[in-house]
Amino acid sequence: MLSEFDLIKEYFQRPQHAARAPVALGIGDDCALIAPTPGMQTAISSDMLVEGRHFFAGEDPLRLGHKALAVNLSDLAAMGARPLGFTLALALPEANRGWLRGFSQGLFALADAFDIELIGGDTTKGPLTICITVFGELRPGQALRRDAAKPGDDIWISGTLGDARLALAGYRLELARPLDAASQRAAAVRMHTPVPRVALGVRLAEQGIAHAAIDISDGLIGDLGHILKRSRVGATLDVDALPAGAVLATQDTALRRAYCAAGGDDYELCFTAPVAARAAVLAAADSVATPVTRVGTIDAEGGLRLVDAHGAPLDLQLSSFDHFTS
Amino acid sequence: MLSEFDLIKEYFQRPQHAARAPVALGIGDDCALIAPTPGMQTAISSDMLVEGRHFFAGEDPLRLGHKALAVNLSDLAAMGARPLGFTLALALPEANRGWLRGFSQGLFALADAFDIELIGGDTTKGPLTICITVFGELRPGQALRRDAAKPGDDIWISGTLGDARLALAGYRLELARPLDAASQRAAAVRMHTPVPRVALGVRLAEQGIAHAAIDISDGLIGDLGHILKRSRVGATLDVDALPAGAVLATQDTALRRAYCAAGGDDYELCFTAPVAARAAVLAAADSVATPVTRVGTIDAEGGLRLVDAHGAPLDLQLSSFDHFTS
Structure with a gap:
């Protein structure tokens, strides 16, 4: 059976991009570490998507991976912040490989389009629920409030x-x-x-x-x-x-x-x-x-x-x- | 009936503490804004707690508010990071005032003990699920990895x-x-x-x-x-x-x-x-x-x-x- 740690390693942990400088430490420790650009503010937003509420039961996991990250990036967009990275907390009824493959592909395709990295999170058993927290940055005074x-x-x-x-x-x-x-x-x-x-x-x-x-x-x-x-x-x-x-x-x-x-x-x-x-x-x-x-x-x-x-x-x-x- | 926005205003939005300098903009916009201390790294951790998995159905909401934040602060502790603030994404089967009062009291009692603020998040209807993301900071090279x-x-x-x-x-x-x-x-x-x-x-x-x-x-x-x-x-x-x-x-x-x-x-x-x-x-x-x-x-x-x-x-x-x- 797929354990929690294998699941993270197999589907969510990717080689760290040296180019993505703000991420000082990614998945695999108690916390992720980011190095904010000096003088910039950090913008933060969390959204939770619940099966049967925000998406239909049985929704295509690839689309779901895209949408879960997209709605969070949309909050950064509305603030005018440049995306840096995100965390993912995921409750799953079961560790299904097909679902995980699709979901992680949809998620990372959008993350790559915006050149951001998954830096940490949590996985657990439970009713399908996706909570993403995104981080971005902007110059003080420039936020679209x-x-x-x-x-x-x-x-x-x-x-x-x-x-x-x-x-x-x-x-x-x-x-x-x-x-x-x-x-x-x-x-x-x-x-x-x-x-x-x-x-x-x-x-x-x-x-x-x-x-x-x-x-x-x-x-x-x-x-x-x-x-x-x-x-x-x-x-x-x-x-x-x-x-x-x-x-x-x-x-x-x-x-x-x-x-x-x-x-x-x-x-x-x-x-x-x-x-x-x-x-x-x-x-x-x-x-x-x-x-x-x-x-x-x-x-x-x-x-x-x-x-x-x-x-x-x-x-x-x-x-x-x-x-x-x- | 208690709307999503009344719920946030009534139970989770508190007057901003001027003393809590890192929080430049709290609850109520698309994103929260924090102003990192120059030269410090930001430590980030997310944990998700699911009813019936991490706590019993019918758990006392006051204790639950405490524990949900405590387990996240414990991740900052394990990194050696000073807590700055946190976001809360909450799925609730119903907007029950008694539950919300207890949960928010337990949550804020612990937040106050560590002098940190809830800076943003999300609330939705769904199986009781609590996702907290905490932020802390530490000097580069000092993290307990x-x-x-x-x-x-x-x-x-x-x-x-x-x-x-x-x-x-x-x-x-x-x-x-x-x-x-x-x-x-x-x-x-x-x-x-x-x-x-x-x-x-x-x-x-x-x-x-x-x-x-x-x-x-x-x-x-x-x-x-x-x-x-x-x-x-x-x-x-x-x-x-x-x-x-x-x-x-x-x-x-x-x-x-x-x-x-x-x-x-x-x-x-x-x-x-x-x-x-x-x-x-x-x-x-x-x-x-x-x-x-x-x-x-x-x-x-x-x-x-x-x-x-x-x-x-x-x-x-x-x-x-x-x-x-x-």
Whole structure:
């Protein structure tokens, strides 16, 4: 039988990259050691994914390895921090080689894409649960904080929204007009393999272009709400300007509005920047090949006002996802 | 109903201590930010505790809050790192106020004892699972690494061993001669509320007294085995010299040997230090009011030799705890 230590050695311990200088000591001791770059702050975020809650039972382990790390990197992106490394704590019902192979491949493929290393963690028997803690770094004062939005700021969204929620609706047979197989597959890519917007976040932070940012995990309205609350401002959001995913764009207006505004699982960035920075935002986005769309304005007056393409008020009766009340 | 955000605000978000300088930004943004002390390395460790595996279903939440943080701080202690802060990812079957109050009280009581802050994390619905990641710091070159034991080193143990395992045996009705209620309660304190040996670990590291160290979580023989393997050395361990817990000390020899050598859940330090450092070890231990006992020697020859008080070989047929094969 595969022991805990064999499991770690076989699937999670890789030769240390000499090039990855911040990692002074990786897997295999009581702690990992990192050597922070002098003068930089360390950004830290933890996310926990639970089977049956964040992903379906029987989910493809390769996709799961990708997604577990992606949602954490998305938090670094939203802060504007450069990724350094991560720890993985994993509860598994059994030490299944096929599952471990897939999961570790998905995990390390994304880690390699961002040139970061798994530096430590824990494995145990239990209901399938994945807890990743990521570390990044940034210069003091450059973080894209939720409390930094200013009245008059533009509100921007990276990439597109809603296809992940559309895929989920397809799986759950919630759609009045079901998707064809190709559309379901295309939407599902956004649900299973989100791409964290790290390069964009880092660019916006390091060049001092954006004020506030958050990543969209629970739905735009709820996540933007965190920026509004902590910045003590309001906003007007043009719901029809929201960039719908390629598949969602083919759906009717009501579905498009609902899933763009409050779908969740998007892992795009919502950020605010002064009007004077519009050209800089577009240049930064272009330099990292990430489309961005301007979708509204930060207001001094509190509250979130949803409007349509003509500026008329919209009442979508939407709410954001909450793990304990839904 | 208690929402995810109310839950965090009510039970886990506390006013930021201005005195806790390393925390530049705590709970409430995409990431926490810490400002590492210039020139110091950051030590990081993650542990995951699963209901029914690491603790009984229905476990007192106050004790659980203590233990979840204690086992992580014990990893920092074994590295010799000074604790800075921690993140908490928590899956809960329901947002129960009584449970949350107890858990957060136990957690913060220990955090306050070590003057560290909860800086971020995640909460979700799911089977009760606690994942804590702790951060500490130490000067480069001072870490008590597993690969640093040298032939001729003494092997030392902090505190006492085996009472946690004895309490577990009592709960499981595994004992031929059951404990009386007072003894069971006394032993159970060691099982439920371990005290991480942070002050000792930091002292041994900062004064350069010890070579290698590990904390004893899976049982001394298994954990010492990690030092031997990574340091490419062997050891002779005087099993009768192992410091038995107060309750275990009243039990028969076979039980005392077994639970001292391979009980697990002790969260004491096992460390090695040169013979020339004996007085320094005792002075360091005395200065932090932590008893230490010399229990063996590191050998150039590989393998672990267990001997009794007379130096005669012992074959205990013991193995250390493994999460996937036991």
